[in-house]
Amino acid sequence: MSGAAALRKPYRSLRRQREAAEFGLWVFLGSEVMFFAGALTAYAVYRALWAEAFTAAARETSIFYGTLNTAILLTSSLAMAAAAEAARAGLRRMTLRCLGLTIALGLAFLAVKGLEYREDIQKHLVPGNGFALAEPKAQIFFAFYWLLTGVHALHMVIGLGVVATLLVQAWRRRRPLASPAFEAAGLYWHFVDIVWIVLYPLLYLAGRA
Amino acid sequence: MSDVTAERAIPDTPPAEENYLTAGTSLASWLLTTDHKRVALLYMATITVFFFLGGAAAVMMRIELVTPQGDLLSDDAYNRAFTFHGVVMVWFFLIPSIPNILGNFLLPLMIGAKDLAFPRLNLLSWYIFVIAGILAIYTLLAGGVDTGWTFYTPLSTAFANGQVLAAAAAVFVAGFSTIATSVNFIATVHLLRAPGLTWLRLPLFVWAIYATSIVMVLATPVLAMVLLLIFAERAFGIPIFDPLRGGDPILFQHLFWFYSHPAVYIMILPSFGVISELVTCFARRRVFGYNFMVYAILWIALVGFLVWGHHMFVSGQSMLANLVFSFLSFVVAVPSAIKVFNWTSTLYRGQIVFDAAMIYALGFIGLFTIGGLTGLFLASVPVDVHVTDTYFVVAHFHYIMVGGAVSALYGGLTFWWPKITGRMHPESWARFAAILMFFGFGFTFFPMFIMGFLGMPRRYHIYAPEYQIWHVLASAGAVLLAVAYLLPMGYFGWSLFRGRRATANPWGATGLEWQTSSPPPKENFFAPPVVLQGPYNYHPEHAGPPSLEREPHEPQGGPTERAP
Numbered sequence: 001m002s003g004a005a006a007l008r009k010p011y012r013s014l015r016r017q018r019e020a021a022e023f024g025l026w027v028f029l030g031s032e033v034m035f036f037a038g039a040l041t042a043y044a045v046y047r048a049l050w051a052e053a054f055t056a057a058a059r060e061t062s063i064f065y066g067t068l069n070t071a072i073l074l075t076s077s078l079a080m081a082a083a084a085e086a087a088r089a090g091l092r093r094m095t096l097r098c099l100g101l102t103i104a105l106g107l108a109f110l111a112v113k114g115l116e117y118r119e120d121i122q123k124h125l126v127p128g129n130g131f132a133l134a135e136p137k138a139q140i141f142f143a144f145y146w147l148l149t150g151v152h153a154l155h156m157v158i159g160l161g162v163v164a165t166l167l168v169q170a171w172r173r174r175r176p177l178a179s180p181a182f183e184a185a186g187l188y189w190h191f192v193d194i195v196w197i198v199l200y201p202l203l204y205l206a207g208r209a
Numbered sequence: 210m211s212d213v214t215a216e217r218a219i220p221d222t223p224p225a226e227e228n229y230l231t232a233g234t235s236l237a238s239w240l241l242t243t244d245h246k247r248v249a250l251l252y253m254a255t256i257t258v259f260f261f262l263g264g265a266a267a268v269m270m271r272i273e274l275v276t277p278q279g280d281l282l283s284d285d286a287y288n289r290a291f292t293f294h295g296v297v298m299v300w301f302f303l304i305p306s307i308p309n310i311l312g313n314f315l316l317p318l319m320i321g322a323k324d325l326a327f328p329r330l331n332l333l334s335w336y337i338f339v340i341a342g343i344l345a346i347y348t349l350l351a352g353g354v355d356t357g358w359t360f361y362t363p364l365s366t367a368f369a370n371g372q373v374l375a376a377a378a379a380v381f382v383a384g385f386s387t388i389a390t391s392v393n394f395i396a397t398v399h400l401l402r403a404p405g406l407t408w409l410r411l412p413l414f415v416w417a418i419y420a421t422s423i424v425m426v427l428a429t430p431v432l433a434m435v436l437l438l439i440f441a442e443r444a445f446g447i448p449i450f451d452p453l454r455g456g457d458p459i460l461f462q463h464l465f466w467f468y469s470h471p472a473v474y475i476m477i478l479p480s481f482g483v484i485s486e487l488v489t490c491f492a493r494r495r496v497f498g499y500n501f502m503v504y505a506i507l508w509i510a511l512v513g514f515l516v517w518g519h520h521m522f523v524s525g526q527s528m529l530a531n532l533v534f535s536f537l538s539f540v541v542a543v544p545s546a547i548k549v550f551n552w553t554s555t556l557y558r559g560q561i562v563f564d565a566a567m568i569y570a571l572g573f574i575g576l577f578t579i580g581g582l583t584g585l586f587l588a589s590v591p592v593d594v595h596v597t598d599t600y601f602v603v604a605h606f607h608y609i610m611v612g613g614a615v616s617a618l619y620g621g622l623t624f625w626w627p628k629i630t631g632r633m634h635p636e637s638w639a640r641f642a643a644i645l646m647f648f649g650f651g652f653t654f655f656p657m658f659i660m661g662f663l664g665m666p667r668r669y670h671i672y673a674p675e676y677q678i679w680h681v682l683a684s685a686g687a688v689l690l691a692v693a694y695l696l697p698m699g700y701f702g703w704s705l706f707r708g709r710r711a712t713a714n715p716w717g718a719t720g721l722e723w724q725t726s727s728p729p730p731k732e733n734f735f736a737p738p739v740v741l742q743g744p745y746n747y748h749p750e751h752a753g754p755p756s757l758e759r760e761p762h763e764p765q766g767g768p769t770e771r772a773p
Contacts, residue, residue, distance in 0.1 A: 009243070010317070010324040010401055012737075020326045024396040031388050031426045038434030038464055042449065045460055053455070127454075128446050136448075137455035143447040147438070 014178065021180035025187045036195055039151075043144045043202065046137075053137035055207030060125055060132070061145065065116035066204035069109050070196065076105035077193040080163070084186035087177045092170070095177060099167040102189065106160045113153055145203050152199060155192045162188065228631065228728040243328035244731060249314035250629075251335050255342060256310065257698070259301035262349070266294035268691070270670075271684040279671045287670040288355035289371060293348075295358030296376060300383050301345060303614055304472065305338065307479035308425075309390060311621045312418045314629060316394060318722035318729060319415050321403025321738040326396035334389035337382060344379035348372045357668065359469070362450040362461040366442040373443055377436045384429045384436075391422035391429075398422075403721065405740035409503065412720055412744045413496065416503050417482025420510040424471045424478070428514070432468035435461065462524055466517035474513040476610050477577075478506060480617030481548055484570050487620055488552050489745040490718040491567035492559025496745050497551045505544035505551075512541040522593045531590050538588035545581050549574060564716070565639030569620025572647040573613055580608025583658065598668075601661025607654045616646065619697060626701065627711030631728040634704040638696065646693035652686025719746050 011017040047054045083098030124132040126146070127139035162185050169175035170182075229246045232238075239247060269290045273281040282290060313331065317324050325331050348354060354371040356364050365373050398411070398419045411419075439461075441447045448454040450461045489496050496502060518526060518534030526534075552574055561567070583605040586592045596602060620643070626634050660679035665672060672680070714723040725734050 009328060010322055010326065016400060020396050020400045023399060024327060024392050027392045027395050027426055028388070031392070031430045034427050035430035035434050038431040038467075039438070042438070042460060042464065045457070046455070049457070050455055127448055136453070139448050139454050140456060143441070143449050146447065147441055147449075151437070 018180040018183070021184045022187065025184045029187065029191050032191060032195075036148075036151075036198075039144065039148055040198070040202070043148075046140050046144075047206070050137040050140065053135045054141045056135065057133060057138035057141035058203065058205075058207035060123065060142075061204050062116050062119060063204050063208065065112055065119075066200055069112050069116075070200050072105050072109045072112065073193050073196050076102050076109065077190050079105060080186050080189040084182045087170070087179075087182035090177050092177060095182070096167065096171055099163055099170070102163050103160060103167065106156055106163070110153060110156060110160075113149065148199055148203065152192065152195055155195070159185075159189050159192050226726065226730060228726065229731045230631070230728050232731045241332070243324070243332050245313050245317050245325045245328065245331055246629075246729065246733075248331050248335055249310055249312075252305065252309040252313060252338070255335070255339060256302055256306055259297050259342060259345075260306075260694075262346070263294050263297035263302055264691070264694070266290045266297070267687070270294065271687040273670050274672075274680045275677075275684050277672050277674045277677050277680075282670060284670070285355060288357075288668070289353030291668060292354045292357050292371075292376075296348075296354070296380065297345060298610075299358055299472070299476075300380050301342060303476040303610055304387060304425075305383075305390075306618050307483060307614065307621065308394070308418055308421055308475075309338075311414075311483065311618075311625060312394065312421075312479060313390070315625065315722055316397055316415060316418055317401065318628075318725065318733055319412050319720060320398065320401060320406055321721045321734065321740065322397060322401035323732045323734075325393045326400055327393050330389050330393055334386045334393070337389065338386040341379050341381075341383035341386060344375055344382060348375040348379055351375060359465060360436070360439060361465075362439065362442070362458045363452065365439055366450060374440060377440050377443075381433055381436045381440070384433045387425050387429050391425035394418055394422040395426065403738045403740050406721075409500065410740060410743045412482075413485035413499075413502055413506070414479075414482035416506050417478050417480075417485075420506045421475055421478045424475050424510050424513065428468045428471040428475070431464060432472075435464040435468065438464075459521070459524055459526075462521055463517070466520045467514075470517040470520065471513045473606070473609065474509055476614050478509065480573065480577075480614045481506060483617040483621040483624075484552060484573050486718075486720070487566050487570035487624055488555050488574075489747065490624070490716050491562045491564055491570070492556050493562075493747045494555050494559040494745070495747055495750065497554035497557075498547075499743070499745070501547055502551055505547040508544040509541060512537060512544075516541050519588055519593070522590050523597045535588055535590050539585065542581060542585055542588070545577075549578055549581070563640070565634075565636060565643045566620050566624035566716075568640055568643035569616050569623060569646070572643065572650075573616040573620065576608055576612030576616060576647070576650060580605060580613060583608065596661055598666055599661035600657040600665045600667055603667050604654050604657035604661055607657070612650050612654065615694075616650075619643070619646065619694075622697070622701070624716070625722075626704070627715045628722055628727050628729070630705055630708075631711050632704045632708030633711050633715065634697075634708060635700050638700045642693050642696040642700075645689060645696070649686055649689030649691075649693045653683050653690050654686070656680075656682040656686075719744060 007014050007017060011020070079098045079101040083095050083102060086094035086098055120126070124130055125142055127143050131139055131142075133139075166175065166181060166185055170177065175181065229244055233242075239251065242248060242251075269282060270287070273279070273287060273290075279287065313325070316322075351372045354369070354373055354376040356369045356371065356373060356376075360373070360377065365377075398415060402411075438449045442449050442451065448456050450456040450458050452458060485496055485502060488494075516534060516538045518530055519538045522531050522534075583601070587596065587602065587605060622629075623634065623639050623643070626632070656679040660676045661667075663676070665676045665679070711727040713726050715727070716723075721734075721738050721740070722729075724738060
């Protein structure tokens, strides 16, 4: 697979095309940052307003599942970074293995998250009638818990779809390893990872210090 | 007379070489195109539909408001009409109009690129927009929304009985289209400029689209999140803004206006770019203070993020916050004033030609100035408290968005129509429409300043009889305005089939888009362009405009004494 096969229309050089893919993704991630920033600002406002209710509510989240998932996700980012570097270096088998590992760890994260959600539902931690905690403001904490982790999980699903597509394309040799898509997918994956690194202390460690 | 001979001298034969319109004529060649010029036309068709829909809602309101009684629409129907008008006009017409029609078409041409940085993403963003549009139309067919375009809580989450979820979903999805387009534009400007086209040689239209895209990328996701919060609260009963469970409705307003005030600049910044192109071309002048025009655009984009609180002077914000936001709102007026003064200075000693596009541009400058100055009224807290939620506010933002952005859209379409279609529109009809739009606009919206200042509240359809005269004036003006909007659709459509063939550069304008044929070939340029000079090179930089060579400037008020 030569570089010319990966060159697409408006570009005159592959280097510029790679720059564009990465640059475009960085701009998109700027947008994503603002997306989460909106919810995190609201979280910060309510945490400042109802500090005690928030710390009490945060103690109800499952620190075991949360910590396990943090470890899984950080490892998956390592695999993704290795995959992107391997693709850039043209190492086909290494790329395929690392992409596969990334997908496996991503699925493991979602599975653990599913177990956690099931436990949360059993403990009546869904806001609304029959909520486990008496303090109504604790419901706001769990509103953010469900919303933020849900939106994060949705990002994980999209990331898994992208990585799986790349894996299949690379495996069938339909996408050259020189394609900037591997690096771009890596950037997105790391971003989703970083979001979790912000969510983990806000949702699991608050009130446990 | 020489004009006429020049017109006849142009042979009216189809161009020999293939252009982007003739390269593939099947439906699939349009619906699966990745050519930015074709995507721009797809957007034009879609956005025109929404302009009609939003306009229809406005017509219903203007007819209803002719009499002080509610005789045409019920209370509920009136609420739904103005909400639909607001939602459609803001998110499905004004925000996408200039960036997605003119920006999509012109950005690669103006910087000498073959296409946008991500051509397939560009097509995808159109499809996302269409899905959002279908959701918006579904909202209408399912009964409409009655919250106003602002979706204020707890009205939208707990009390409104319209299709809030569908409307929120429509706007949410439209946001993805906006973000995709703006990421594309930013990457294009950064990475695909022609050799020699340095940042400070970019046409101001490119700068304006670039700054708009940055605002879109950073503001739209906040709206997406706040709509998601509304959606979650209304659909699943998850408390975010519910005061009964400790939620704060004012927080919603902060988040909403954090997006929606920058959105005002999303709507008006592209017009600044259009007007800069028109004024320079039809005054045959370099733009006055190019660098400051660029700084002003970027300044507006930045400070526009810091003024959202001026929408909330009466919402229970602290007085300190009110004063800070008031001050910042005055600060953001400075770069807008710089732009108006620089356009005016560009006209000074120019060889002004009153072509239709120029009439739109001059109308824009006047209307935008009125809109901007009344914005200062609203930025000062005591005046704002008096006119909050009155027609004064309605008049103010229509001066910016309709008098400003829509005038610029029509002016831009008139200017670039020969480039887009390869046909000339009938110039006299276009001048008539431009003048009619200016006066129709004035008759429609100026009375609203007066009745608003007298106390006529917005969003009311049954009102005190003393305001009727102003409403009748506004409704009568709206008829003129409607004609002025419909007329171009008629003669533009006519020109597609019967219009004179356009030359590559019918206005004698500078700018790379005029260096290629009209309409451009599929890959935009026959040979990759190289840029050797700055924009608006209508006369040698230090020599002044050509008019100086012909007659010396005489100050008004009689001849002055000259040294012999």
